[in-house]
Each structure stands twice: as C-alpha cells, then as structure tokens.
Amino acid sequence: MSRSDATPIDLTRAAWADRFAAVAAENTTREYPYAAHHTTSGPDDRALPVELHPAFATSYDWHSSVHMHWLATRLVAHGLSDGLEARLTSILQAHLTTDHLATEAAYLRGTPHYERPYGWAWLARLAAEVSASEVPAIRQLAPGFAPVVDVLEDLVTRWVDGAAHPVRHGVHSNSAFGLLLVLEAARSLGRDTLAATVERATREWFGDDAGWPFAWERSGHDFLSAGLAEADLVRAVLPADEFATWAQSFFAEVQPGDAILRSTVVRDENDPQQVHLFGLDLSRAGAARRIADALRADGSPGAGAGIAGLLDDAADRLLASGLAASVGEEYYSTHWLASFAWDAMEAREDAAR
Numbered sequence: 172m173s174r175s176d177a178t179p180i181d182l183t184r185a186a187w188a189d190r191f192a193a194v195a196a197e198n199t200t201r202e203y204p205y206a207a208h209h210t211t212s213g214p215d216d217r218a219l220p221v222e223l224h225p226a227f228a229t230s231y232d233w234h235s236s237v238h239m240h241w242l243a244t245r246l247v248a249h250g251l252s253d254g255l256e257a258r259l260t261s262i263l264q265a266h267l268t269t270d271h272l273a274t275e276a277a278y279l280r281g282t283p284h285y286e287r288p289y290g291w292a293w294l295a296r297l298a299a300e301v302s303a304s305e306v307p308a309i310r311q312l313a314p315g316f317a318p319v320v321d322v323l324e325d326l327v328t329r330w331v332d333g334a335a336h337p338v339r340h341g342v343h344s345n346s347a348f349g350l351l352l353v354l355e356a357a358r359s360l361g362r363d364t365l366a367a368t369v370e371r372a373t374r375e376w377f378g379d380d381a382g383w384p385f386a387w388e389r390s391g392h393d394f395l396s397a398g399l400a401e402a403d404l405v406r407a408v409l410p411a412d413e414f415a416t417w418a419q420s421f422f423a424e425v426q427p428g429d430a431i432l433r434s435t436v437v438r439d440e441n442d443p444q445q446v447h448l449f450g451l452d453l454s455r456a457g458a459a460r461r462i463a464d465a466l467r468a469d470g471s472p473g474a475g476a477g478i479a480g481l482l483d484d485a486a487d488r489l490l491a492s493g494l495a496a497s498v499g500e501e502y503y504s505t506h507w508l509a510s511f512a513w514d515a516m517e518a519r520e521d522a523a524r
Contacts, residue, residue: 182490184516188246190498191509192255195243198230198506199262206232210282223278226271231506234290234343238510240266241297245513247306260308267301269315276318283326288349295323295356303359324365327353331372339401341393341451347377347400348454354407373408377401381420385431394450394511396431399458406465414465415475422478431455432485434492443503449493450511456490457515459483464522483522490515 181187205220205228221228227236243259251259275294279285286294298316301309337346350369357366383398402421406414425431435448459482466479490512497508 180491180494182487182494182516182519184249184513184520187494187498187512187516188249189252189255191242191513192246192251192259194498194505194509195239195246196255196258196262198239199236199243199259199266201229201231204231204502205229208233208285224275226266226268226275229266231502234286234293235507237290237297238293238507241293241300242510242513244297244300244304244309245517247309248300248304260306263309263312267312267315272315272319276322279319279322279326283329287326287330287344288346288353289343291323291326292349292352292356294319295360296352298323299356299359320360320362323353324357324362327365328368331368337376339397341388341390341395341397341400342447345395345397345400347373347397347404348395351400351404351407354404370408373404377405378417382423383421385422385425385429388431389435389448389451392444392447394447394454396451396455396458398431399455399462402462403458406462411465411468411470418462418466418478419475425478425481427481432481434488437496440496440499440501440504446496446501446504446508449496449504450508452489452492453494453497453508453511453515456486456493457511457518459486459489460515460518460522464518486515486519490519 202221207220207223209216209218209220209223211217219228224233224236227233227240230236230239240263243263247256247259247263250256279291298313298320301316302313304310304313331350334346338344339346350373354366354369354373357363357369380401383401385396385398388396388398398421402418405417405421409417434452437445437448439445463479463482463486466475493508494512496504497512499505
C-alpha cells in the first residue's frame with residue numbers, strides 16, 4: 172500500500188522518540204531470528220552469533236544491530252521518559268564493552284570484506300556518536316571503540332585504493348552511502364587522513380557525473396536512491412558553489428512529478444524485500460533535505476534553487492510514507508527502519524533552523 176495519502180501526522184522527533192526507543196530496546200535485546208552472514212571455515216566452525224559478535228548479535232543481522240545501537244545512543248542524547256532512557260543506557264553499557272568491541276574489531280580484521288561498506292559505515296557512525304555524546308554514561312564507552320576505528324580506517328583505505336569504480340546499487344553495497352557515513356564519522360573523530368581519503372575517492376568516483384538517470388530508479392528492493400545517495404555524499408565534500416554547479420548538471424533530468432519525488436507502493440508488508448521500499452522513502456527524505464539545504468547555502472538563483480524546491484516539496488511526503496512501518500508489527504520492517512526515520516527527522520529539523 173502507499174502511505175502517501177495518509178492523514179497528516181506529526182513528523183517531529185519529539186512525537187516519535189519514545190516509540191522509537193521501545194523499538195530500539197526490543198531489537199537490541201532480541202537474539203533470534205538472526206541472519207548470520209558468517210563464512211563457515213569448516214565443520215567445526217559452528218559458533219553462535221553471540222559468540223562471534225558479542226556486541227551486535229541482535230536485531231536480525233549484524234549491520235541492523237549496529238545501527239539500532241546507533242539509534243539508541245541518539246535517543247538517549249535526545250531525551251526520553253526515565254524508564255526508556257535507563258533501559259537503553261543499560262543495554263548500551265552491557266553490549267558496548269571494551270572486550271566485546273575488541274572481539275568485533277578482531278573479526279573485521281580477520282574477514283576484511285565482511286559488511287563492506289554498509290556495516291562499516293554504521294559502525295563508524297556509532298563510534299563517532301558515542302565519542303561525541305553529551306551523556307556521560309555513553310561517552311564513557313568511547314575508549315573501547317579505538318581498535319574498531321583503527322580497523323575501519325585500514326579497511327576503508329584499502330577498499331577505495333583498490334577499487335577503480337564505485338558500486339551504485341540501491342542496497343547495502345552502495346558506495347556513496349557508505350562513504351558519507353564514514354566521512355562524517357572521520358571528521359567527528361579527528362581522523363583527518365581517513366576523511367581526506369574519502370574526499371579523494373568521492374571526487375574520483377563521482378566528480379564528473381552528470382545527467383543521472385533518475386527515471387531508471389527504482390528496483391523492487393531498493394532502500395537507497397543511488398542518485399540521491401551520491402548527491403548527498405558530494406554535497407558533503409564540495410564547497411557550496413562547486414556543489415551547486417555539479418548538482419545543476421547531475422539533476423538535469425529531474426522534473427516535477429518524477430518517480431524520484433513520489434512515495435513508494437508496498438503491496439506485501441510481510442515481504443522482507445518489498446519493505447525495503449519503506450526505507451527507500453525514509454532515506455530519500457533525509458538525503459533530499461540535506462541536498463536542498465546545501466543548494467540554498469550557495470545563495471545563487473537558478474537551476475539549483477529549482478532543484479532545492481522540488482526536493483523540499485517531496486521530503487515530508489517521503490518521510491511520512493515510511494514512518495508507520497518503522498513501529499509496526501512486522502519484524503522485517505521494525506528491525507531497521509527507525510534508524511532511517513530518525514536520520515530523516517534530524518535532517519528535517521536541522522533544515523528548519
């Protein structure tokens with residue numbers, strides 16, 4: 172079904188924080204079902220997920236567990252009712268211990284292609300969030316992330332140095348989405364060399380792109396717009412005037428009413444692939460806000476202002492489309508969607524300031 176014609180709803184973080192916190196608390200303590208993507212090395216390699224991943228053996232799979240822990244840290248910093256805040260804090264303290272994170276770092280070092288780049292990106296974002304948290308109980312967990320960030324910096328550097336081309340699919344393997352989260356984390360963590368590596372890769376992989384064929388999006392299981400993810404990354408790398416010029420060329424084919432600006436249709440909410448489309452709406456909502464904000468920052472009239480207007484007009488509609496599923500009954504949706512919803516809400520409120 173489409174959520175686009177639903178009764179208008181409150182799209183603020185304050186209206187959804189406690190509901191998202193309840194989802195995050197349930198997800199980060201739910202061990203099964205768990206889709207383990209561990210490559211078995213032999214008949215005796217039968218470790219349980221919690222043995223392989225003591226920090227992130229919940230929320231259906233490893234990467235979803237990582238970004239649900241990120242959501243928990245954001246929610247605690249935002250402020251919640253006392254019971255939910257205390258519960259999330261205790262979960263984070265139990266899971267994100269120095270020993271648990273050392274095990275996760277060792278696993279990533281030993282399996283250097285595991286969760287590339289999506290899981291890496293969310294883990295970097297989690298590390299940055301914990302390290303910058305204004306909540307003392309959360310920030311005290313930051314030292315345990317040092318070996319994790321060291322491994323991630325090495326993995327990302329080797330990946331971009333060894334790849335001639337980015338991946339442009341609208342799912343986990345998308346290079347632009349992963350690089351954006353890594354870039355933001357690197358800047359927050361003071362990892363200047365890693366940030367420079369991502370900036371260089373962005374210019375090399377995406378700097379000459381023009382006329383992105385948005386009409387070719389979407390696949391039936393996308394949760395990212397390849398075009399908007401790319402523009403969101405380039406927005407974070409280029410100066411405002413340079414980005415405005417790039418965006419005018421990149422968005423040249425976008426017209427009012429195009430599919431990229433419309434919410435999706437999910438006919439079977441129990442289909443784990445179709446529900447990705449709720450995430451597509453949410454991720455597009457966040458990216459659209461940030462891109463429009465950057466184009467307005469340039470201050471010059473013209474095509475950039477028109478693109479910003481189209482993206483602004485679409486953003487609330489896209490955000491509303493995926494929200495109900497993020498707190499619904501279907502675990503295929505609730506194990507991950509709220510993270511993207513919160514990100515989009517933050518982008519929306521940042522743009523309003």
